[in-house]
Amino acid sequence: MNGTGSTRTLARVSAVRTIAQDIVELTLVAQGGRFAPYEAGAHVRLHLGDGLERSYSLCGEPADGSRYVIAVRLEPASRGGSAAVHRLRAGDTLALSGPFNLFPVDWSEPCLVLLAGGIGITPVYAMALEAARRGHPFELHYFVRSHEHAAYADELRRLGLTAATQLHVGLDPVAVRAQVEAIVRRMHGGEGLYVCGPRPMIELAREVAGGTLAPGRIHWESFGGGEAAAAAAGAADSDSEQPADTPFEIRLASGEGPFEVPAGQSALQVLLAAGIDVPHSCREGECGMCVVDVVEGVPEHHDHFLSDAVRAGNGCMALCVSRARTASIVVDF
Ligand code: FES
Incomplete structure (x- = not known):
């Protein structure tokens, strides 16, 4: 894991752009220096004021240490986190901590099989960029509700990565399961499976791949955003916390x-x-x-x-x- 829980860096928002329906991308630059380096899969924690903190994956080129890029989906039932990020404008400043990496890539795996559901594309996109830069074999499967909800689809096209990318649009849960089963069936065992999306999608991938791949070959990070509707029945809002009632x-x-x-x-x-x-x-x-x-x-x-x-x-x-x-x-x- 990079970074610490308490060290904060002051960042300035240098650009904001809408990259898909309800999803904005923010480019952040360090105030008075450079950000700490990071590797694909890492995230940072934004300190949004009034004790509000939220973590977002870094989704730019990991090799580019001059800036951090995050993409944030506006959660319909947000308790403040994603709404606060969507209110940020170019020139605003904020504190962040990290980067932290709980979803690192094992580059000894001969091929990366990347599965993203909805806004779960963010760390996976960074992995795809880094794999392409290294010339490391990968395939990316991106499950989205509609083409309008697909962040970074244009970039993947522009970067010529579409041959390694498959977009799965508007599938129902049965079709999502069939696709995930087909993807896993094609794996031989040495590849690494990387999954980021809503919780039901993670659980589906772990269940399907569990019988085929060794546990160390299945890597996941969950976002509760629920965007990959086909896979997301019952997914919690990423701003929510578990109920707790036992003193x-x-x-x-x-x-x-x-x-x-x-x-x-x-x-x-x-x-x-x-x-x-x-x-x-x-x-x-x-x-x-x-x-x-x-x-x-x-x-x-x-x-x-x-x-x-x-x-x-x-x-x-x-x-x-x-x-x-x-x-x-x-x-x-
Ligand atoms: S803060 Fe993430 S598991 Fe507790």
Whole structure:
């Protein structure tokens, strides 16, 4: 992972453009210097004022360190994050932290099979650009509701990457499953499968590919945006958090606490409010940044990041969504 949870950089919005229906692309430049370098799959956390923070994948050329590019879909039920980004204009300044990379590419894999659903194209587009730059074999499958919702379709065409790109437009869930099964069937086992999209799409890809590919060959990052309607039944809004209603007590192995985690609040919220700098990003149990070791007590898992085997071991938990089955839990990080 690059970057830290607490270091902030001041950025200026140098350009804003609409790249698809409800999706704007922002180009950010560092105020007084250059941004930290990043690799395809990385994201940054924007600090949007009043404590509002949201994470967005970097979707430009990773090799171009002079700017960061993000693309953000306006969520219909946004609690403020995507709406605040859509209000930004060229010349505005904001703070950001990162880059972080929880979705890195394993370039030892002989071919990348990239699956994107809706706004999940953003890290996948960066991977495709980088693969093309390196001359690394890849194929990109992009599932969208309509041509109007397809971000970066023109760029992929202009860059001559259409031979490696297949657009799947307006498919229903049955057709999405059939396509994903067909894609996985063509894989021989050595390739890496990279999936970014709404949660149901991730789960579908993991289920379909699970019997064919070794676990280390399946890489995913989830966006709850729900745009890939065909695959998105039941997807949560990316601005949402898991409901939480079981009170418990949390202590740190370093001796801090106990802290009471009441109904309706996450352990992450409680620890941040107590001034403890817990690395975090999505706050939805998706990214894994807030996962900590459990040294005492039994967690109640609500994340979508840890594997079933790791969850069953109860040796770690995601503080943003998971709770405790025991009255008290002790964590270490
Ligand atoms: S902040 Fe992303 S899993 Fe907790």
